[in-house]
Every structure is written in C-alpha cells, then in structure tokens.
Amino acid sequence: MSRKLKIKENAGNGGLLKRTLIREFKKDDLARYSLYILVALLLIVFIGALFIPKSHYLDVNIIDQYLAPMTDGHILGTDNGGHDIITMLIVSSRNSLTIALAVTIITFVFGTVVGTVTGYYGGKVDMIVMRMTDFIMILPVLMIIIVLVTIVPKYNATTLILLMSAFYWIGTMRLVRSRVLTESQRDYVKASKTSGTSNFKIMFREILPNIASLLIAEATLSFAGNIGLETGLSFLGFGLPAGTPSLGTMINEATNPETMTQMPWTWVPAAVVILIVVLTIIFIGQALRRVADQRQTN
Amino acid sequence: MWKVIIRRILIMIPQLFILSLLVFLLAKMMPGDPFSGLIGPNTDPKQIAALRQAAGLNDPWWQQYIHWIGNAMHGDLGMSYTMKQPVSTLIGSRMVNTFWLSLLAMILTYALAIPMAISAARHEGSLWDRILLIYNSVTFGIPAYVVYLLFIFIFGFTLGIFPTGGTVDPNVSGFFPTLINKIYHMILPAITMALLGTTAIFTYLRSGILDEQNQDYVKTARAKGVSEDRVFTRHILRNALLPIAANFGFVITGLLGGAIFAETIFGYPGLGKLFITAITGRDYSVITALILLNGFLALLGALLSDIIMAIVDPRIRIE
C-alpha cells in the first residue's frame, strides 16, 4: 500500500516543478513566444534536413552562382557554389545546432560531475582541480583551439566538439562546485552522513536535486554561448571542415567586402537565423532561471 | 599585504614554466619550421638541411626548449616565416594599435556599465531595471562577431559614416589631425565592443549593490543620521565596487591581448588580426609568440588583481 502511496506523492515534487514551470511561462510572454519559435525552428531544421540529399549542398554548380533572391525558384537566391540559400540554411542550422548541443551536453555532464565531487569533498581533491583549472583559465583558449584545429590530423566535426568541450567545461564546473560547496555545509548533508548514506548517494540524490533547476537554466544559457562559439570558429574558417556547412561558413561570405555589400542575401539570412535562435534560447533560459530561484526560496 | 603578493608570484613561476612548455610543445606539433618558407623551386635541399642543422632543429627536444626559452627571455622570439622580420618588432608595432583600441573600448564599457548597474540597482524591479537586465543577458548570449558584421555593414559600408579598415588615412598629417583620424578609425569597433561588453561589470555591480544594501552596517549608518545619498556612496557603493576592482587587473592586462573577431571584422591591424593572418599563413613562430604573450598577460592580470584587492580590501591586507 505504501509503495503506491509514496509514488503518487513523489510526483507531488515533480508536479510542483511542472506547476512552477507552466506558471512562469504563462506569465512571461517573451519566454513563451521564444519557446514556440524555437520549437518551430528546430522542427523545420531537423526534419527538413532529412529530406535534403548531400548532393544539393555539396556539388558545385557555377552557372547558378550568386543568383539574386526570387530567381529560378530560389526564393533567397544562391551562394557562390550555386546552392540554394534555404537548403543551405536548413543543413547549416542542423550542423551548428547539433555541434552546439553536443558541446553543451558534454561540458554540462563533465562539469557537473567534477564540480560536485570537488565541491563535496573539498581538501586536496579540490585544491588540485582548482589549481589545474586556474591554469587553463589563463590560457588564450580561442587561440589554442584555432591552432589545434589547423594541426590535428583527420580533423572532423567530432574533433571540433571534443576540442571545444575540452576547454569550456570549466565554467560549469566552477558554478556547480560553488553551489555544492554551500549545500554540503548545510546540516541535512551532515544528517545524511550520520544516517549512514553513502557519499555517492548524498552527492547525486541529496545535493544535486537541490541545484538541478539552476543547472538546467545555466545549461540553456551555455547552449546559446556554444552556438556563438561554433559559428564564430566556422566564420573564421577554423570550425567545421569544408564538407559540412555551418551557419558560420555561410556568414563567412561577408569577410570579403565585395560580396558583403553586393550580395547580402548570401550571409544576412544566416546571421538572422543565429540571432533568432540565440535570442529565443536566452529568453527561455531567463524564465528557467526565475523558476530555479523560486524553487530555492520555497 | 606582501605575503599575498609573494605567494601569487611564487605560484606564477611554475605556471609560467608550464605555459612555456605547453606553447613549445604546441609549436613542435606544427608542421614546417622557419626555413620551410624559403624553399623555392630552385633551392638546394642540402642547403636547407644545413640551415636546419645549424639552427639546432635536430637536437633533442629539451635542448631546443632551453635554447628557445633562453632567447624568449631576451625578447628574441625568432623570425616571422612570412613577414621576414623579427617576431618581437612585428608584435611591438601591432600591440600599440591593439592597446589604443582596447583602452578606448574599456573606457566606454565602464562608462556604460557602471551607471547602468547603479540605476538598475536603485530602481530594482522597475521596468527600467528589467529592460537593462534583458539587454545585458542578450548582449551576453549573442555571438559578438555577428553584431560586429552587422554594424560594419550598416555604419561602415552602407551608410559610410565610419571607415571600414586600417588605423589612419594615409593622406593625413600633423599631430592633431592624425590623432583625430586615428580615433575616428577606432570609434566604431570600440563602441561595438563596449555595447556588447557591459554584462560582467553590470551584473557584478548590480547584484553587489543589492546585497550590500541589506547589510547591517547600512542600518548602522542610517542610525547614525547619515543621509541616504551619503549612505549609498560612502558605504554601499564602496563595498559593492570590490569585485569590480578585483577583475580590473585582468582588464588592464587584457588591453594588450588583442580581440581576434573585432579586429578581423573591422579590419583593424592589431594583435588579434595578426594572429589570424599568422594562422592563415601558417606563420608558427608568430602564433606561438602570441599565445605565450597572452598567457603571460593573463598571469600578470592575476597578480595585478591580487595587488589591487590587497590595497582595496583591508580584510585581505591585514590577515
């Protein structure tokens, strides 16, 4: 009898989260509309991309090069490889979003685990990890990534993801560490220890749920950041390899003043898509952070 | 006070060593060497091999490291492959440009961020506060290079208000005209960088003010009869500015670092743009020098921050 009773009630905790989320998004129009736009965009991009054969965006067709919008059925015109801008937009968005998502997940998981362990145990473990991360923090990370991109053999999208994650997990780690540090000073952690609960369980079943909503809000904002990072690298020419288009590579057209001014349709749509995606994620992240703050107080 | 600074210097020494080792290994991983640029169709391979032998490229790696670090100590960072001049002079010339641009950007950033933070904190919860919060979270999340592109596209190329590259127009002469012209070239990149760079300072200062105003010593000050304005300036603000002072060390040393995206997009010949040209030209000696420089500047920034904190915060000064 009790098992059933308890499960229903535990949903209470989940229910509580659902109710706060719904109330927050209902109240905040900016976040709500952002959610609709982002979901719509993601659907178009990820489903659309399935129907686009590789040839559409790889084979070069000089004749159709730089067609202005609304010519030969190309609503937004074509780029220097003669590819239709809309197709390019869909494929590039899929690539950029996948990379950014992968980096966010890796940095989030790795950062949370290391942050929790150092925050909880403190002492030597904490000192070593902090010295190490302090050192990485002083390195010119962007420069090093660019150099590594140029010298790593057999370079592909996965290498880019690993390279970006290798340096950008530290931000999440430090945030998680500081929160876990304060939580583990509170008496309920001491009480769990004297109640015989293992350190592992205390970290991941007692402490993490208390900071989970904050982490989700931070992960959303870092997702926006990672999109900027990947597309930026690709814009400079050190992001995704040649065969895989990214929103950044589309914007790269603007580096040549002549194409920037004469053929804006080649890069402006990509810039607009990046801005929309990032803005919607930021507004959603803001709403999530408010939910996290509320859950801290109640 | 000195204990803090000496401890920081002691930490810096191993960090510098590891940094130089890392940069050296990075350089070793890069294909080619100073002489690969000279290989033309008719150069004699034996001659190149002799040059390499003379430069000690075949010695064991740690010998090369000591040789390299020895030179670096005396400012000799080797020859630039592509630009046929010593790396140090090349960096020296570009660093001046970067310094002035970053300085202007820094001044504008603080001039924007501090009043924003103070007005937002003093009207906490108002519409104005919310607008500033949204503005700062947007500028924090948005990829800066996209905004740089849009700004140069609109204000540079289309409207032509601002120059679209270089540091000064060739035909300008005389001290003041060149100065004005130089600033004219820096305005657009500096303003854009400032507009997008306020978030850190704004957030720190705003939450700092909100925290400090609930502290007991503010109640004590009011109980002493101190007027509201004086409570704000002498008590709340002074305490809230501590974290800003703390990261000022990094900001100052960052002035010499160079902004890769901004300088490349605005065509401004600073260290950032130099890095991209060096990468495209596979000019590895310039690349390694720039990475070493930036790492060193960051270390210096940490030392400077500690010194500033020790001066500003008595709790650190008098342990």
Add this chain to the structure above:
Amino acid sequence: MVGDDLLNAKKVTVSFLINGEWQTGIYDVDLDIAHGEVLALVGESGSGKSTFATSVIGLHNKKQTRVTGSITLDGQELVDLPDAEENDIRGEKIGMIFQDPLAALNPLMKIGQQIQETLDIHDVYQKDQYHDRVIQLLDEVGIVNPERTAKQYPHELSGGMRQRVMIALAIANDPDLIIADEPTTALDTTIQAQILDVLLEIRDRKETGILLITHDLGVVAEVADSVAVMYAGQIVEKASVQELFEHPLHPYTRSLLRSNPEVDREDDELYVIPGTVPALSEMDHHKDLFLQRVPWMQKEAEEDIPDELVEARPNHFVRGNAWRTFEFPDQKG
C-alpha cells in the same frame, strides 16, 4: 532616579503593505520612557518589538510600512518627520545598537573613521575635538587600548569588542535615548554581562533613557527598571520590573515565566504554550489574541476587550480581563 518623560508613544500603529494590502503589524501601542529609565520591551519573535523600535527611529521602509499615532521625544513629534530633520535626530538625540556585531560595522572603514562620521554629521562636537572624543568614547565603553583600536578594522576585533564599538557609536553625540535591539543575543553569557554593565554605567553617568528589546527574561530582570510585554503586535502587560516578576498578571506573561528553565528553580515540567502566533491577516486586535492558545479559556477568547490597558495594581497595567480568572491546570481544584 527616574526623571520626567523623555519618550511618549501614544496609540502607535504600524501597518505593512503585503501584496497590495495594508495589514496591521502593531496596534495601538502606548509607551513612555523617562530620562535615565531602562524600559525592556519583551516578546517572542514576530511579536512586533523590533518593528516598534525601528519605527521610533524611522528606519522602516517608508514605501511598504506606515506608522500612525504619535511618538514624541522631549516634546518633538517623530512620526512623519521630513527626512532631513529625521537625520538630525538619528545619531544625535537617539542612538541605536543592533544585534549582530559581526555585520554591523562597515568592513572597509577603520573604527575611528566610523565614529568620526557620526561626529561629523552632527555638530555637537567640533572638528578639532574629534580625535580626543573618539579615544574618550572607546575608553568609556571599556576598550583596553583605544589608540590602537581606533586604527583597526572591524574584522580585527572580537564580537564583544565590536559590540562595545557599537555602543560608542550610539553614544557619540550624547543622545538622550538609546534603542538597543537584542544587543547581547549573539554574545556569550560572560561577555553579555560585561556589555549590559557598560550600558548601565552610561545610563547612570548620563541619565540616558534606554529602550531595550529582548526575548531573554533573565536580561530583563538584571537590567530593566520597567517592562512592557508584547504579544502579536500589542502590549499585554506593563509594570515595574519588581512588580512584573513578583505579581505577573496577564496569562501570556505568566506562561512565559513558567516556560523559562531558570537556573535557580528546577521543577520537572516546563509549561508549554500550545499553538502558534496567528498570521498578520488573521489578527483581530480587539480581542485578547493570546487566549486562543489557552485551551481552557476559549470562551473568553471570543470576547472583545477595550483597547486601553487596565490598571490592575498601582502602576501595573494589563490588557483585557482574563488575568482575573486565569490559572494553570495544575493549580486548579
């Protein structure tokens, strides 16, 4: 020893703006403090004792808190005083001491500077006297080496020393009244005794009136001349300290005395007051709110009672009539 009136509070009511609605926090408080008198305002957390103190000195948040009624200091009305005049009173006529010495001093200013600031604002002392006055103040509050302490920062001092500095700050301009809000709660008992001694010495030397906010009955018995007991924003009993401890009347006062595990009385069972203080919105201040928590007096709890206190014994005022019939269960039958 107790002179003529210094502070007169008549029908003081404080209400708070809580999500759009004004709710009464303190209702119709009458209180007088004479020159040189130590009045203890006693009550548990949420009784409104600190709210009263902050409204006397005007430290309340003017947008969300409204103070009505009259509070006069030496005849000057304090309620709704314009800010400029209020600043003149604070730190010159009224000095205040807070509970937590660790956070009550600005961490970035030397002790001497913080004292000098209050001297500088009020022109009771001239610039050339500042240094001597600071040293004299620190000496007066029992700090061993005033010269050295004046140059130190708050984090270099112990809790006890910091509270002494707070007292020095409060008395810097020789105020007529000191408001001490739980001045010794955060301190160890031995240091608490010393701090209370310092307050009494100042009162004896300067005829300063002291409004002492506390929840510790022992401190009240040790230091106070008269006592006012507060419950749910109202004064339920007011008397000299001797009267109150020897002939407690109001049911709440008597219950508090029976709940307090004193050192020199060691009976087995402490009296437990059932239930909790009602929420602000449910407080009907025309009834004796404490009776809701006296199980055997629920009938009386419903009756309305006059706002004014009844003088049940000479100079001993009590609220309502429950005191006439109230008895503890073990005393009945």
Add this chain to the structure above:
Amino acid sequence: MADEILKLEGLKVHYPIRSGFWNRVTDNVKAVNGVDLTIKQGETLGLVGESGSGKSTLGKVIVGLEDMTEGNLVYENEHVNTAAERKRVQYNKDVQMIFQDSLSSLNPRKTIYDIIAEPIRNFSPMDPVAENDRIRKLLDIVGLPQRTLFQYPFQFSGGQRQRIGIARALATDPKLIIADEPVSALDLSVQAQVLNFMKKIQKELGISYLFISHDLGVVRHMTDNIAVMHHGRLVEKGTREDIFENPQHIYTQRLLAAIPSVNVAERAENRAHRREIEKNFDDRFNEFYDDEGMPLPLVQLSETHFAALPQQDQKETDHVESNN
C-alpha cells in the same frame, strides 16, 4: 551502575594553520586538546562552554562527522576511531545526532516520509509496509499528525521541524543522541515544547543524550551530569549539584556568575558578586592554566566531582568538602 555506551580517551582534534612562503604547517588550532569522558546508558550528560570552547567539535567527533587527530573512541569496548571501523559495527545505528538549525537539517526537496526513512533504509532495511508503519509510529512519538507524512520541510514551524529531526534520529532505536544546541534557535514557548518532549522520550525509550549548550538554564533543567569545557579541555565534571552548588574551577564559577537571574530583588548583589568572580578569574588565571593557556589536568575531588585545579589547591578543597 548503568553500563557504559561510550568512552573517550585523550581525545584531540587539531586543525593545521598553514602560513609562510611554502604554506607549511606552522601552528595548530587545538580545538579539542585531550578530553576523557564516559557516557552511560539512560544518562543525560550536559556539555557546557562558550563559543570556541570546542564543545561542538567534540560532539561532531563522537557522532563521526569529524575525524580525531589523537586518542580513542571506545564503543562496546571496541575502538571506533576511523570511519571504516564505525561503518563495520554500524556505529551510527546506535549514535545519532540532532542539529541546532532545524530548517537546514532537513532536505528541502524531500518529503518527511523519505527524510525519516533514510536511516531505516541504511541500517535496518525492511519491506515497505513495515517501513511505513515504523515511520507512522515515529510520527506519533514526536506528536505530529499523520497527514504531514508527505509534506515538505518548508510547510512546518521551527518546533515541528525540530521534532522531525528527532523522529529521524529515533528511527533506528539509538542508544545515544548527540544534541548540539537543539533549542538555542527556538523561541521560549517552542523551546519548552521540545525540551519536555526530549525528556518524555528519554523516560519511555531509555535513550541517553549528550546535550551540548551554552545556556546553563536549559542545561540545569535537562541534565544529570555536566562537563564544563574551555580552551579544548574539560575544566570541571560532576553531577548537576556538584557543578551548580559547589563549583571549584574559576571558569565554572565565572560561567555561573554571568547567568542573568530572574530574581529581581537580589540583582544588585548578583552584579557585585559577578564583578568579584570576574576579578578572581583574571587574577588567578595563571594558577589554573598552563603557560600555553591550556587548562590543567582534571583532579578527582569526590566520587563524582572532578576539576582542573592546581595541585596545592586540591588539598584545600578536601578541607572544604569535609565541613559543608
């Protein structure tokens, strides 16, 4: 004589202070510096001292939240000095703790059911139905209504939360509960509620308490024996009467004199007496403390009474002991 639950022998807890260039250990904070103590079945031992005396550290070491630097913790005549040893004998099944800040001692995201169930699931796991009954019974013992089983900590008052903490401590039928300032953060009326309730369960379940507090009024009401701690060592140990009626150590005398008494009539004499005791403490400090400021070793004065007296003073008390 009731049997012993726990014995402490020469317990020391030192925290290294690192300073200087290489951050070497140059000094030690001697939080606990040589304490011997025995806790007997069904007894309430009061551990009294001001902030910084080391009483909380001692409590944490006994319950196993902190490791000792030196000395022995003997439980059922076995050494349980390390966490591993404690785990092996399921030490915390019999030695539990309740905390001062009732809100921070309960996980805000867990229901009361899960909070109380935690020790049961670790030490004496049982099938869900038995577990549910056990938890419902614990709620009755602490006087909380059954419907609160699935509520969250923020829905309770300070006194109720403290009782939930006690219910959790009782979950595994412990022999000893370490109570670190259990009522200091509570209002008078709520404090009385929790203290009465702690006495009730002691009578019913025969649990012993180590009652750590700075409030001597509360300690007098609750405890049978009292140990006074200063600068990391015990300065006096004895029954309640020994300590309150016949304090021998200057620090105990100073503590007792500092307590504000509710007796208004004698307050003038109290203040004068306190001043005298204070002066006596300052004058004779060097006699009672060694040059490092540490209290002297304990000297036995009677069957139950010990005090850290200087040697020659010890003869005097025999004389005093005999004639009163």
